[in-house]
Amino acid sequence: MATTPRLTSPERVVFPQVGVTKGDVAEYYRAVSRWLLPELIRRPLSLVRCPDGVEGTCFFQKHHADSLGEHVRKIHLREVSGADDYLFVEDLDGVLELVQMNALEFHVWGARTDDVEKPDRLVFDLDPDEGIEWNALKAAARDVRDRLGDLRLRSWVRMSGGKGVHVVVPIRPGPDWTQVKAFCEAFADSMVARAPERYIATASKAKREGLIFIDWLRNTRGATSVASWSLRAKPGATVAMPLTWEELGRVRQAGAFDLRKALRRSRNLKRDPWHAMYRVRQTLPERI
Template sequence: MAALTVAGVNVTHPEREVFGPGGPTKGEVVAYYESVAAWMLPELARRPLSLVRCPGGLGSACFFQKHHADTLGRHVKPVVLEEKGGDEAQYIYVEDVAGVIELVQMNTLEFHPWGSHVDDPDKPDRLIFDLDPAKGVPWKDIVAAAREIRERLGDIGLTSFVRTSGGKGLHVVAPFRTGPSWDAVKAFCEGIADAMVADAPKRYIAQASKAKREGLIFIDWLRNTRGATSVTGWSLRAREGAPVAMPVRWEEIARLKTGAAFDMNKAVRRGRSLEADPWEGMGTLKQSLP
């Protein structure tokens, strides 16, 4: 098949099946990201990114990439950030749909932004709890955990939002005014997770130990550190069936059955039918981290 031009970007090999035989093609993935870009970019634009790239599709090795390269495209921007050892490196960010499509042309399937912007990467402006259940944990328990986090945050004045992870669980996200340090945000989130474990040790765990996780929901607060990332809303996941991490309204989660309830086709239909962003107000809330 001839190359396509999408958002001004030349897309090669659009016929390649990137999700296995019979699964979505590269051209369909490009069309997907173009169609949902208006919903996706507010959470993605001008944030340092880590990418999951799968040059040979799911049948080959996929890898994370966080450093910039000129080969990624002219709309894929570099930002110089200090790394743990003190050295500096060029990280990736995008500003528009052309940058997203250039990354998909380079076989990107997943987009994982920081919790801060490139303008001030050491000043986070959102926190996230990733609820990762052990095998066999009922969906209703995952929903209850998300609601409990919402309630705890609400009790201290923070409005939060929820999305499916595209996997087994849910993400609870809360924006706040820039100002707190990464260490302060990390300590705050650890405190919430530890309190939930203390109150219900037979339901939750806050340690990243798979050996101890059986029958429990891991409240992953560790993504609230400098350099850590979490999949953005509307991003595909590099998994069989092309599931999507989907922002939803709080009242929607009880009607779902899994964190992978939305695949690419359902996400396209949802994007076309939505009259308002499920996370409406996310970018304009004026609330402060206690």
């Protein structure tokens, strides 16, 4: 019989700048589970684990290990060289077992475990160069939204919990990763062609000065993007927060939501800001 996940050392401080403990992290994920789980469950995960808190050494983990807990599931996936067991969760117990193992961040594939070769989501991560104003980044997100709208694709917006903004597009599963990657690259290139003074679609730091990088590379097999409502392993315990487009206009700075503000938002929400996204059945266009 499965047992309730146990949390050891709940008093240990993991975000020293704001006094957030391991127990606070567990209670946070329990409190926001209504909103978190639809975004997280049955997708291959990558974790950011910080055994000594955010001021210690943190590391990514994507492969399953029995030590992670009995509610943490595994799925066998091919890799470039061979295959290995990846991890995913099906419920809050799995999330809490990962918190017990010092997981702070949760990053998800753009496909579900029932068909990992058929993506159901695109993510465009708008990553601004130093000096780009917040209002300019919000305008860029709306620009991406409008261009997607020209292609008859509805999109939703998320604050990354860092300095960026994600524009998220649900699609009907069907195209494979190669097709999705090609579309996303072509879309990002089209944005650059329309406004080369504002955007760049290559990851080169040297060429990014004064520009917003439209990161389309998260739409490749094995790549992940941070899940909505996930904490970020940053000093202020910021949160990746899904918003409505109307709400984005009222946000005054990047990284505006920390753990405590996210808890307050969770208590006050009447419904998921992305509630309509889960009902959308839209098809990836054949061309840009």
